[in-house]
Every structure is written in C-alpha cells, then in structure tokens.
Amino acid sequence: MKRFDYIKSDDPYLVTNSGARIDAGALCEHGQAAVFVALFGNLLSQPDESTRRDTIMPRCVLAQLFGAIHAQILHEEGEAALQAFRDDTDSHVQASLTALQEMRAQARDCCEAGFRTGGSEHTCGRSEAAQ
Ligand SMILES: [Zn+2]
Structure with missing residues (x-):
C-alpha cells in the first residue's frame, strides 16, 4: 500500500456518500469475494459536477486500507x-x-x-x- 505521505492531493475527488456490495463474481487472489464500492461526489475543481465512481476493491486491499486508517487515528489522535x-x-x-x-x-x-x-x-x- 502506498504511504499517504507520498501521495499528493491534486484536485481530489470529494466523496459525499458511498454504497457497497459484496461481489461474489470478483475474487481476489486469496479467493475472497471482492467488494463493489460506489463513491458519490465531485472533483474539488468541479463542485457542481456530481458523479458516481464505481470501484471493485479486493477484500485484502480493504483490510490494508482500514488497518492504515486505524493506525493513523491511533498514532495521531490516541x-x-x-x-x-x-x-x-x-x-x-x-x-x-x-x-x-x-x-x-x-x-x-x-x-x-x-x-x-x-x-x-x-x-x-x-x-x-x-x-
Ligand atoms: Zn428477484
């Protein structure tokens, strides 16, 4: 997983809502069903252009993401x-x-x-x- 410190936020997609569904047809290399995640929002530079971004996230990638978020909250906020x-x-x-x-x-x-x-x-x- 990329360290967030090294990722520059250049015109980020601002997520205002989301939806998720386990997708039994998409398996990660560990054989676990991936998760379809729909993100609703807009680019920072285009506040009036709301769009939906459909993503498929392998469960192992989601676990990495949640782990990284939990660690940062613990590290920075206690x-x-x-x-x-x-x-x-x-x-x-x-x-x-x-x-x-x-x-x-x-x-x-x-x-x-x-x-x-x-x-x-x-x-x-x-x-x-x-x-
Ligand atoms: Zn039916």
Whole structure:
C-alpha cells in the first residue's frame, strides 16, 4: 500500500456518500469475494459536477486500507479517538444488518425488480410460488 505521505492531493475527488456490495463474481487472489464500492461526489475543481465512481476493491486491499486508517487515528489522535471510530463503525454494522435482514424478509434483495416492487415482481427467475 502506498504511504499517504507520498501521495499528493491534486484536485481530489470529494466523496459525499458511498454504497457497497459484496461481489461474489470478483475474487481476489486469496479467493475472497471482492467488494463493489460506489463513491458519490465531485472533483474539488468541479463542485457542481456530481458523479458516481464505481470501484471493485479486493477484500485484502480493504483490510490494508482500514488497518492504515486505524493506525493513523491511533498514532495521531490516541486510543479514545480510535475507540470512537470503532464504535461508530459498529453502529453502522448494526444499521446495515437490520436493513439487509428486512430486505431479505421482503424478498427485495435478489434483483432490482424485486427491490423496486417490494418483492412482488422479479427478473431474477425467482417465482412467487417459491417464496
Ligand atoms: Zn428477484
């Protein structure tokens, strides 16, 4: 992983929102499913041009990234700041898990049609009789 000290921020992409989904079709060299990460934001030089950047991040790269972030918070801000970040992350785990469980219970997590119709219509081959 590149050390951030050595990376110059030249017109950075300012991320204002994000979404993630485990992509079972994209495996890293360790055989783990990668993560599709969508970033929403704009270039610093183009504040009125919001765009979406789709990325695929191998899980091992994500682990490196999170490790580097945790280390920097610990190094620069101390234990309490790192614990606060971990607590914040855990609360997002719970919120996302609840949303995922609700979507599965409503048969909305298999395809876009299922998602948009509240589980009554599907383009994934799932029939209502199978529910
Ligand atoms: Zn479906």
